Amino acid sequence: MISHPEFNERTTGTEVASFFADQIRGRTILITGVSPKGIGSATALAFASQNPDLLILASRTRPKLEAVRDQISHKHPDTRVELVTLDLSSQQSIRQAVTEINHLTSKLDILINNAAVNAQTRQFTPEGLEMTFGTNHIGVFLFTNLLLPSLLTAASQSSPGATRIVTLSSAGHRLSPIRFSDYNFEGKQVPPEEDHVKPLPGSFAKCTEDGYNGMVTYGQSKTANILFTLYLQRKLAGKGVGAYTLHPGTIQTELGRDQDPSIQEQFHQMELFWKTLDQGCATTLVAALDPALNETKGLYLVDCQMSDPYHWAEDEVAAERLWKLSEKIVGEKFGLED
Structure with missing residues (x-):
């Protein structure tokens, strides 16, 4: 149960920020995936409305970050905003961005992992990972873990649970569990428990000529977001850091800019209510x-209310297995063992 059972799909972030102004005032907040036409910008504006001490905005495209900063400066001129270039598909970019962030602040009260991609054709990260999994999960995994010292510093100075890691998932996680036998979507045989939902609804079943299905890879990455959060929640609760994940709703953003029109139409058939930013x-x-x-x-x-993810996204064994796989992929262990 949350504090406001009256909150629902039509509640705005601006309203939520006003209700919880005391939890924003004077705090340091970092948001990834910030651009003028996305929910990252709306998230930033909502936080900025209630006098945070520092708002750090991170994204791939500097001009888009600057455009959001200009919006904030116009509406909330007293809010300090810093910009950091971050490409979550590149582990080198992630490490550079964390170095910049550590120069800006030694503590981080709230981390919002908002950034995501939804590749519709087979693409790869610089490290050779399938782009959607490599960005939406591995990038978030590495970025969050490298920022943990700053989060733990904030937690040591705050009431338990006030320091938060929030990672956006999606209802799309119901499309696929983690394909541990083929997380790079190379066409390898996977056991039934790792395979995607069959049949996929309508246009979601469309594949490219080489067999790539962008909706399945997206679903896998969103399941990974939930399992990652589950692991963090279990390991960090005793250290004063809360971790949560969510489905933001159906919103027209740049995330779907490369989608086939038939997939867009499928979304409209499945969801009648589309949210504003x-x-x-x-x-x-x-x-x-x-x-x-x-x-x-x-x-x-x-x-805005608690819900239950699909069963494969709340499997603690899968969460630990994914954590170990992710450490292997990035070549670093992060020592969250009990």
């Missing part, structure tokens, strides 16, 4: 701010 960031704000979450065992939120 401000409504689309509301559940993120609840996950980041609501003190009532400290008293729950909840993991996943939808429309």
Whole structure:
């Protein structure tokens, strides 16, 4: 149960920020995936409305970051905003960005892992990972872990659970579990428990000529976001850091800019209510701010309320297996063992 049972799909992030102003004022907040036409910008504007000490915006494209900073400066001129270039598909870029962030602040109260991609053709990260998995999960995994010292510093100075890691997932996680036998989507045979939902709904079943299905790879990456959060939640609760994940709702953003029109039409058939950007960031704000979450065992939120993810996204064995695989991929262990 959250503090406000009246919150729903139409609640805005601006409203949530106003309700929880005390949890924003004077704090240091980092948001990834910030661009003018995305929910990252709405998230930033909502936080900026309630006087944080420092707002760090991180994304791939500097001009887009500057455009959002200009919006914030116009509406909330007293809010300090710093920009960091971050490409979550590149482990080198991630490490450079964390170095910049550490120069800006020694503590981080709230981390919002908002950035994501949804590749519709087979692409690879500089490290040779399938782009969607490599960005949406491995990039987030590495970035978050490298920032843990700053999060733990903040937690040592705050009430338990006030320091938060919020990672955006999607209802799309129901499309696929983690394909441990073929996480790079190379066409290898996988056991039934690792295979995607069959049949896939409508246009979601479309593949490229080489067999790549962007909706399945996206679903896998969003399941990974939830399992990653589950592992963090279990390992960090005793250290004063909360971790939550969520489905933001259906929103028209640049995430779907490369999608086939038939896939866009499929979304419209499946979801009648499309949120505004401000409504689309509301559940993120609840996950980041609501003190009532400290008293729950909840993991996943939808429309500003607690919900249950699909069964394969709350499997603690899979969460630990994914963590170990991710450490192997990035070549670094992060020591969160009990």
